Amino acid sequence: MFEQYKLPYAYDALEPTIDALTMETHHSKHHATYTATFNTFAEKAGVVGQPVEEVLANLDKIQDEAVRKGLRNNGGGYYNHNLYFSIMSPDGGGEPTGLLKEKMDAAFGNFDSFKEQITALATGQFGSGWAWMSVTPAGELVLSNSGNQDNPISLGTGNKPIFALDVWEHAYYLKFKNLRGEYIKEFFKVVDWKKVEELYKAAVN
Ligand SMILES: [Fe+2]
Structure with a gap:
């Protein structure tokens, strides 16, 4: 079972840059759906338990075209948002050091x-x-x-x-x-x- 990334900040914590409704919809609707659908396809493909990176790097090994497409779109949506949400912070901004x-x-x-x-x-x-x-x-x-x-x-x-x-x-x-x-x-x-x-x-x- 792939777990959705849990935000370490509140939905309104990135205001005014990212508004609370966008954050809530993005995380609790869009990303939740990607996660649930990814889990459905991962079960069909028998890849539950693998790291998501491994699943995405080995899509060409999935024979069934619909399952491969489901993993690509929803595994991608799952992974991409996990990363996106994790590199934002209410204490963010400034420059790299x-x-x-x-x-x-x-x-x-x-x-x-x-x-x-x-x-x-x-x-x-x-x-x-x-x-x-x-x-x-x-x-x-x-x-x-x-x-x-x-x-x-x-x-x-x-x-x-x-x-x-x-x-x-x-x-x-x-x-x-x-x-x-x-x-x-x-x-x-x-x-x-x-x-x-x-x-x-x-x-x-
Ligand atoms: Fe998104």
Whole structure:
């Protein structure tokens, strides 16, 4: 049984950046549904008990097309939101520090340049999807985007995501309406860079 990520903060804790109704709907409706549906397909596929990363990295081994598609979309939705919710915090914002700052500056020049690059990927993602910062097998940081609930694992890149930015309309529409760019600008105010650094360190170990 895959357990939904439990928020370590209240639904209104990220106000005014992310409004309480968006957080509650996103977590208790959208993510809860992804989790429940993922569990249904995981049982059908006989992959309950495996880490979700392993399930997503081995989708091509699932013979039944409907089950494979169900795992890809709902396992992706489960994994992606777990990461997204975990890298936000009421104490977030500011800039990366320590090892993460070093690595990000080496990869992207500086923090402003990182923000420009990830924003371009997030705004340029046509329709629903995500923008990512991931760690390559060589320990380098790379940015990407993906449609629907795909991610660097299910796309078979071999990279481990450590930063997820949800650009489905359900992530911002109640407050920001059609202004995806405004939501992205605000999102940086709640990013927990300490958590992202932890994930970086775990990914390279
Ligand atoms: Fe979402």
